[in-house]
Amino acid sequence: MALLEMARGQYKKWLETENLLLLQGWKRDGLTDEQIAHNIGIRRETLYDWIKKYPNISNALKMGKEQANFIIENALFKKAKSGHVTAQIFWLKNNWRDKYNDSQLSVEERELLKHRIKDSELDTKIKEAKLKILQNGDGSAEDHLLELIETIESEDEREHGTE
Structure with a gap:
């Protein structure tokens, strides 16, 4: 066939x-x-x-x-x-990527860069939260903002193991 x-x-x-x-x-x-x-x-x-x-x-x-x-x-x-x-x-x-990669950064420098990126992302989240609260015009904006910031900071502590 x-x-x-x-x-x-x-x-x-x-x-x-x-x-x-x-x-x-x-x-x-x-x-x-x-x-x-x-x-x-x-x-x-x-x-x-x-x-x-x-x-x-x-x-x-x-x-x-x-x-x-x-x-x-x-x-x-x-x-x-x-x-x-x-x-x-x-x-x-x-x-053997840890040893042979094209990056000019050391392992420590790459880890530091990852943490800086994460910190920058958290700062962006905080700014976005502030903007959202201000746009909502809620009378208790400060309370909401503090609560949100505490949540983000807790997330950061869990991520980096700091207190």
């Missing part, structure tokens, strides 16, 4: 073992979802619907993608071991 004739059939055909293996193989070989849908003779959106509705189809595609990732990972690792400098750099940057 020609592939195109099979493709025009129901999704049920694609739940058969040999067709699930075909889907898996296509994904393992690096085909995109659009290419796989084309091979089946359906639209990409239809394939996405099938993936949502039929776990066997979803699992076949996931397994094929995992196999492809393992194949590429193994090839990269072999290249890195054989002295291919680019492969070595790529491997280290992705597998």
Whole structure:
């Protein structure tokens, strides 16, 4: 039976073992979802619907993608071991990020920057709260503001472990 004739059939055909293996193989070989849908003779959106509705189809595609990732990972690792400098750099940057990253900041500087960003976000929340209270024109604005500020400060204390 020609592939195109099979493709025009129901999704049920694609739940058969040999067709699930075909889907898996296509994904393992690096085909995109659009290419796989084309091979089946359906639209990409239809394939996405099938993936949502039929776990066997979803699992076949996931397994094929995992196999492809393992194949590429193994090839990269072999290249890195054989002295291919680019492969070595790529491997280290992705597998030993604390030591080999492109950031010019030290680990301590990155942590300090994270805390500064968090502090800035909290200051923004406080300013937004003040503005909201002033816009509401509530007679007890000060009470609401103090309550909100205390909530934000408590959140900051929990985040940074300070009191």
